[in-house]
Amino acid sequence: MAEAAGEVPRVAGGPAGWISILIPAAIFVWLVQLVPAISLGEVILWAYDWVPSLDIRLSVILDGLSLTFALLISGIGALVTLYSAKYLGNHPEYPRFVLYLMAFMFGMLGLVLADNLIALFVFWEVTTISSYLLIGFNSDEAKSRRSALQALLVTGTGGLALLAGIIMLGNVAGSFELSVILSQGDMIRAHPLYVPIVILFLAGAFTKSAQFPFHFWLPNAMAAPTPVSAYLHSATMVKAGVFLMARMNPAIGGTDLWFWTLTIAGGFTAVFASILAMRQTDIKQVLAYTTLMALGTLTLFIGAGTSDAIKAMMLFLVVHSLYKAALFLMIGIVDHATGTREAEVLRGLGRKMPVTAVAAVVAAVSMAGIPPLVGFIGKEFLYKAGLELDQGMFWVTGAAFAASALMFAVAGIVALRPFFGKLAETPKPAHEGPVMMLTGPLVLAGLSLYFGLFPDTIEAWLVAPGTWAVYGDPTVSVDLYLFREVNAAFILSLVTFATGAVIYAIHRPLRNWLGRIFEANPIKFDPGWDRVLDGLKALAAWQTRHLQSGVLQRYLFTVFATLGVAVGLTIWARDALAFDLDLSSELDGLLFKHWAVLIFVAAGAILTALTSSRMTAIVCLGVVGIGVALIFIMFSAPDVAITQLLVETLVVVLVAVAMLKLPHLDLPGRRDKRPWHGVLSIGVGVVSSAVLIAVMQGDIDRRLTDYFEITSWPEAYGRNIVNVILVDFRALDTFGEIAVVVVAALAAYALLRGTHYKKPVAAKEDEA
Amino acid sequence: MELLISVMVGVMIATGTYLMLARNVLRFIFGLILISNAANLMIFVAGRLTPESPPLIPDGADVPPDIVANALPQALVLTAIVIGFGLFAFALTLVYRGYQSMGTLMSDEMRLAEPEEDRQ
Numbered sequence: 001m002a003e004a005a006g007e008v009p010r011v012a013g014g015p016a017g018w019i020s021i022l023i024p025a026a027i028f029v030w031l032v033q034l035v036p037a038i039s040l041g042e043v044i045l046w047a048y049d050w051v052p053s054l055d056i057r058l059s060v061i062l063d064g065l066s067l068t069f070a071l072l073i074s075g076i077g078a079l080v081t082l083y084s085a086k087y088l089g090n091h092p093e094y095p096r097f098v099l100y101l102m103a104f105m106f107g108m109l110g111l112v113l114a115d116n117l118i119a120l121f122v123f124w125e126v127t128t129i130s131s132y133l134l135i136g137f138n139s140d141e142a143k144s145r146r147s148a149l150q151a152l153l154v155t156g157t158g159g160l161a162l163l164a165g166i167i168m169l170g171n172v173a174g175s176f177e178l179s180v181i182l183s184q185g186d187m188i189r190a191h192p193l194y195v196p197i198v199i200l201f202l203a204g205a206f207t208k209s210a211q212f213p214f215h216f217w218l219p220n221a222m223a224a225p226t227p228v229s230a231y232l233h234s235a236t237m238v239k240a241g242v243f244l245m246a247r248m249n250p251a252i253g254g255t256d257l258w259f260w261t262l263t264i265a266g267g268f269t270a271v272f273a274s275i276l277a278m279r280q281t282d283i284k285q286v287l288a289y290t291t292l293m294a295l296g297t298l299t300l301f302i303g304a305g306t307s308d309a310i311k312a313m314m315l316f317l318v319v320h321s322l323y324k325a326a327l328f329l330m331i332g333i334v335d336h337a338t339g340t341r342e343a344e345v346l347r348g349l350g351r352k353m354p355v356t357a358v359a360a361v362v363a364a365v366s367m368a369g370i371p372p373l374v375g376f377i378g379k380e381f382l383y384k385a386g387l388e389l390d391q392g393m394f395w396v397t398g399a400a401f402a403a404s405a406l407m408f409a410v411a412g413i414v415a416l417r418p419f420f421g422k423l424a425e426t427p428k429p430a431h432e433g434p435v436m437m438l439t440g441p442l443v444l445a446g447l448s449l450y451f452g453l454f455p456d457t458i459e460a461w462l463v464a465p466g467t468w469a470v471y472g473d474p475t476v477s478v479d480l481y482l483f484r485e486v487n488a489a490f491i492l493s494l495v496t497f498a499t500g501a502v503i504y505a506i507h508r509p510l511r512n513w514l515g516r517i518f519e520a521n522p523i524k525f526d527p528g529w530d531r532v533l534d535g536l537k538a539l540a541a542w543q544t545r546h547l548q549s550g551v552l553q554r555y556l557f558t559v560f561a562t563l564g565v566a567v568g569l570t571i572w573a574r575d576a577l578a579f580d581l582d583l584s585s586e587l588d589g590l591l592f593k594h595w596a597v598l599i600f601v602a603a604g605a606i607l608t609a610l611t612s613s614r615m616t617a618i619v620c621l622g623v624v625g626i627g628v629a630l631i632f633i634m635f636s637a638p639d640v641a642i643t644q645l646l647v648e649t650l651v652v653v654l655v656a657v658a659m660l661k662l663p664h665l666d667l668p669g670r671r672d673k674r675p676w677h678g679v680l681s682i683g684v685g686v687v688s689s690a691v692l693i694a695v696m697q698g699d700i701d702r703r704l705t706d707y708f709e710i711t712s713w714p715e716a717y718g719r720n721i722v723n724v725i726l727v728d729f730r731a732l733d734t735f736g737e738i739a740v741v742v743v744a745a746l747a748a749y750a751l752l753r754g755t756h757y758k759k760p761v762a763a764k765e766d767e768a
Numbered sequence: 769m770e771l772l773i774s775v776m777v778g779v780m781i782a783t784g785t786y787l788m789l790a791r792n793v794l795r796f797i798f799g800l801i802l803i804s805n806a807a808n809l810m811i812f813v814a815g816r817l818t819p820e821s822p823p824l825i826p827d828g829a830d831v832p833p834d835i836v837a838n839a840l841p842q843a844l845v846l847t848a849i850v851i852g853f854g855l856f857a858f859a860l861t862l863v864y865r866g867y868q869s870m871g872t873l874m875s876d877e878m879r880l881a882e883p884e885e886d887r888q
Binding site: 602 | 778787806812836862
């Protein structure tokens with residue numbers, strides 16, 4: 001076992017150990033004293049404003065459903081931490097493990113107790129992240145890391161869908177408070193956004209609770225240390241999706257969409273997972289698949305939605321948590337003691353490990369649904385609820401029957417075979433587990449028996465208040481009993497035992513046969529997952545390759561094309577350009593000097609673009625710049641013209657100086673010809689002209705100019721309005737402008753300074 | 769005149785765009801100069817053309833005469849010219865330094881940060 005490596009001796013895990021045991025135990029005790037109030041139908045609400053501006057409150061709702069979950073989380077949590085203190089107590093990373101486990105428990109408790117949907121989502125994600133850390137606890141194993149990432153991605157994606165659903169639901173209901181939303185079921189179901197809300201919520205719930213087709217991550221998550229599997233994958237995290245569906249049932253349940261989606265997905269998952277469980281030989285994997293089966297059954301009965309179905313669901317929820325946690329902890333002990341979890345290897349351990357055997361057998365008998373364990377009552381009520389359904393009776397009952405019969409056989413595989421018969425050789429000689437590890441399975445198994453013998457207790461404490469919360473009606477009566485009469489459900493139970501016994505008898509040939517079937521099956525979810533991830537990576541690489549070519553020309557082409565198309569389409573769509581241009585008035589009063597400037601500038605620009613001579617280009621740029629300055633002069637902007645002339649002179653001089661050290665524009669014999677660029681450029685030019693003409697056709701807003709004209713002298717004592725604007729009204733802009741020039745000068749200086757020290761050009765030629 | 773100047777600005781933008789799309793980064797600089805001149809002219813022309821009446825307040829008067837050129841775009845263009853020059857000067861230095869370091873003016877051959885063999 002990997003966890004055994006590098007042990008550091010600690011008594012009961014040291015401080016991390018007993019703190020982690022005390023916290024859940026204290027929470028459990030505190031919750032237990034609330035049971036009497038809740039069992040009378042009381043709902044405790046408590047709130048604290050968290051982000052008031054966004055209507056996010058840290059509010060708590062304690063009703064039958066959340067109390068049941070919170071008791072399971074803290075109670076099983078305390079037993080699991082007690083177990084872990086021994087199981088992992090000497091592991092060098094044990095305190096880290098405890099931290100993750102506590103974070104997970106905190107998230108899980110917050111999730112079930114939250115009354116605000118946003119807070120619920122935050123806690124939902126806390127469980128996602130902490131379960132990632134827990135599943136990947138053995139981070140030096142590639143398999144652990146892959147499983148952890150898979151669980152994170154699958155449940156995290158579902159979480160995003162859930163968030164979208166929550167926001168939609170919050171907008172529809174006008175509040176994120178569950179206590180408000182749950183009373184508006186009729187309005188929400190009639191809303192046009194109902195269908196997307198249901199789909200998004202179910203995407204979150206199905207990924208978290210591993211319903212088909214998102215089931216594949218859960219068995220892989222067994223890479224986690226066994227206490228984690230017992231905790232996360234029996235009682236808590238995977239039930240978060242079930243919790244969500246149960247919690248939202250009064251608000252969004254009860255429609256045909258809800259009924260059929262949940263019953264089909266749940267029923268299929270339950271049967272499919274039970275069959276897969278038969279295939280496995282690693283007992284921990286077998287248990288993982290039976291967990292899937294239980295989740296499927298819970299989903300199935302939430303979907304069925306009658307008060308009897310909800311009753312059966314709440315009962316089975318508790319039943320399953322008790323026996324499954326016990327069995328997971330049991331296989332951890334067996335693994336610890338014998339060094340293997342293989343069903344084919346483990347035989348006859350009962351004599352060497354009697355206490356473990358007792359716990360395992362009691363839990364397994366509950367799982368098989370044999371009286372007088374509480375599992376029997378759970379199964380009876382599943383059948384009873386299924387048989388009384390108006391629609392989908394055969395499907396729901398059939399799925400429950402098939403899954404239960406297979407469970408019966410699996411119970412034999414995990415608890416009968418390993419402990420009975422002739423003692424077999426194991427990698428380590430078998431010995432009884434330590435007390436700290438035995439406590440959990442014994443307590444849980446004991447509860448399974450106690451609740452079976454005295455069903456009134458679990459009925460009053462948990463099942464009845466839970467049913468009221470999920471069904472949304474506190475008048476439903478709940479009456480659990482072990483045996484009262486021979487009815488259809490009881491007869492079906494007897495048939496289940498018989499079928500299960502037959503399956504157990506032939507389970508080894510069946511396993512081989514199933515193995516061959518699944519080998520031949522082309523649809524494999526787990527390798528499919530790898531293909532999806534590979535595909536995503538390939539898609540990312542592909543689009544990066546095409547969007548991020550690294551070629552400046554292509555980027556600029558995209559930029560200019562976007563500019564031309566976007567602006568051009570806008571002008572066209574808005575019909576911004578009126579084509580009643582008056583050419584005669586345009587030409588009227590045009591003097592020779594105007595013509596000369598226009599022609600010189602246009603010709604200079606065109607020649608710059610076409611020439612391959614550097615000298616011609618510089619001269620043409622100068623002509624264009626001076627032409628622009630002349631336009632400024634002709635149209636009453638002397639200050640601008642002076643600046644333009646100065647700057648233009650500097651530009652020409654600087655380019656000329658730089659070119660002394662730069663090569664020619666084109667390599668000899670290669671002309672610069674780019675027809676497509678030409679087409680795009682002309683397009684951009686036409687669009688620019690069109691924008692300018694459209695602007696000139698509109699009215700001009702002179703309010704700012706008027707203000708400057710009126711106030712320039714009386715307030716700023718300046719007669720040159722342009723100067724007053726620059727140094728007075730908009731002085732901060734001018735300051736910014738100066739800063740830009742200074743930064744440019746400093747940056748240019750820094751660039752040029754570097755050139756004095758080395759001559760990499762020559763070095764490069766040497767290399768070549 | 770407005771229409772013709774608009775067309776002329778379009779020509780400057782078109783040639784500037786064509787130059788900026790070139791492989792040679794010196795041509796890119798030429799395009800930059802042309803486009804920044806064209807942009808300045810655009811702002812100026814959009815404020816309407818008023819011949820031979822600069823926005824000045826005569827001595828003794830509190831406000832300018834009835835018809836003077838629009839002062840606001842002139843102030844904007846003045847700022848733009850100087851900033852455009854700053855951009856140009858920095859870009860030119862960058863081109864010069866780039867040539868010193870890499871021995872080429874062709875933008876697709878400047879691959880110091882992303883050498884060709886890194887890309888498949």
